[in-house]
Amino acid sequence: MTTVNAVQSLVDHLFRRESGKMVSALTRVFGPTNLDLAEDVVQETLLLAMQRWPFDGVPGNPAGWLYQAAKHKAIDTIRRQQTFRRFEPELTRTLQAAGETAPALDRLFLAEEIADDALRMMFTCCHPALSTESQITLTLKTLCGFGTAEIARALVTQEAAVDKRLYRAKRKIREENIAFEVPGGPELSTRLQSVLSVLYLMFNEGYNSSFAEDPIRKDVCMEAMRLGQLLAEHPIGRSPQTAALMALMCFHAARFDARLDEDGHLLTMRHQDRGRWDRRLVGEGFRYLDQSASGSEASHVHLEAGIAALHCAAETYEDTDWEDIVRLYDHLMAIRPTPIVALNRAIALGERDGAEAGIAAIRAIADAKSLEGYHLLPAALGEMHLQLGQLAEARRFFERACGLTSSRAERQLLQRKLAACV
Numbered sequence: 001m002t003t004v005n006a007v008q009s010l011v012d013h014l015f016r017r018e019s020g021k022m023v024s025a026l027t028r029v030f031g032p033t034n035l036d037l038a039e040d041v042v043q044e045t046l047l048l049a050m051q052r053w054p055f056d057g058v059p060g061n062p063a064g065w066l067y068q069a070a071k072h073k074a075i076d077t078i079r080r081q082q083t084f085r086r087f088e089p090e091l092t093r094t095l096q097a098a099g100e101t102a103p104a105l106d107r108l109f110l111a112e113e114i115a116d117d118a119l120r121m122m123f124t125c126c127h128p129a130l131s132t133e134s135q136i137t138l139t140l141k142t143l144c145g146f147g148t149a150e151i152a153r154a155l156v157t158q159e160a161a162v163d164k165r166l167y168r169a170k171r172k173i174r175e176e177n178i179a180f181e182v183p184g185g186p187e188l189s190t191r192l193q194s195v196l197s198v199l200y201l202m203f204n205e206g207y208n209s210s211f212a213e214d215p216i217r218k219d220v221c222m223e224a225m226r227l228g229q230l231l232a233e234h235p236i237g238r239s240p241q242t243a244a245l246m247a248l249m250c251f252h253a254a255r256f257d258a259r260l261d262e263d264g265h266l267l268t269m270r271h272q273d274r275g276r277w278d279r280r281l282v283g284e285g286f287r288y289l290d291q292s293a294s295g296s297e298a299s300h301v302h303l304e305a306g307i308a309a310l311h312c313a314a315e316t317y318e319d320t321d322w323e324d325i326v327r328l329y330d331h332l333m334a335i336r337p338t339p340i341v342a343l344n345r346a347i348a349l350g351e352r353d354g355a356e357a358g359i360a361a362i363r364a365i366a367d368a369k370s371l372e373g374y375h376l377l378p379a380a381l382g383e384m385h386l387q388l389g390q391l392a393e394a395r396r397f398f399e400r401a402c403g404l405t406s407s408r409a410e411r412q413l414l415q416r417k418l419a420a421c422v
Helices: 004-030 032-056 062-080 089-098 101-108 111-125 132-142 148-154 159-176 186-207 218-232 240-253 279-292 300-313 322-335 339-353 355-363 376-387 391-404 408-419
Strands: none
Touching: 004 032, 004 062, 004 111, 004 132, 032 062, 032 159, 111 132, 111 186, 111 218, 132 148, 132 159, 132 186, 132 218, 148 159, 186 218, 186 240, 218 240, 240 279, 240 300, 279 300, 300 322, 322 339, 339 355, 339 376, 355 376, 376 391, 376 408, 391 408
8 A cells, every 4th residue: 555645746746747747638639718617627637646556556657547547537528528519620520420439539648639738728828818827827726736736836926816817817718719729820920939938037036036935946947947948849939039049048957056156045147056057958058049940030048048048158257258248238128129138238238347337337228216215226326336346336236236135045144245244
């Protein structure tokens, strides 16, 4: 007999890995207007595993067992209906033509079909009829298996707000009769950009977590990378922009372990042990970066990936090619002239030309008022004044930055900076 705790741990692991694919496959069965029904069947399937596996033993292929159980529950759900009208019209015709529900569903649960369904779900979750917040929330819920509490933590909001977003998103899918499909023709490029934008925002939220207790949300980052890889490996999603996003995520993810010291304190890139960088992921990043060069245009993600690549290529912080980094930021400002990009460029300029040049560049930022609540602005100014030996000014800026961040790890880092100002 397998212990209940061991089964619970395994089911939790499988839920995270497989639930998105299962929901996607079942959404093809029931249609996107019945997304709640697909999620209910997956929950019932996992509950069945929790009930049976402690007594029957864990099957040799637990993921395969879950898919078979989900398929049987889908058949039962369909048979309970007096008509197929609740479900996807195309599937209804398929099932009716096949004469037998089970063999028709067998084909839909083949590995290659499940992968295609996950892609369809990604494009459904990122439909332009939904707000960006709803797109991210729905993606985390349906494809990543995040619960409401987890989504609330990841997006730094209340569980009630997450529930409202999910309710509104599903209602919009029903009202707009959004199809469960990967669009074709000219619409594909636009929708692919929406998908890539959601994955970009997901990864950034995990990498620079707004959540006070967790400076890095690896689970959010890894889910964004998993979905990005699914896109990159499929002919529909394989594009220079997808490769650029995967390169960027690989370069950043390679530095996960080095961003925190043994006590869990954040470390800036200057103080990270580069021996702890994941060289396999760095290599993957450069492979994707090469693939991203096949297009005719350089997006902001291409440029950000290029900047991250230069950081990863430097053996030491002192070896960083700040000249090329500033050049890439200049190109980035030309296509994405945001105050945050301007701030990052000013920091790079300060590294290349000295702290005084960096301070002048920060003061020259257009629309700098929009950064007044952004803790990295006074933090950067504090660092530059510290380098110039202007301790009173540095302390003033570090104290301001401390008051602006909700992250305990960021605050601890700033407090260490403050100690250096004494």
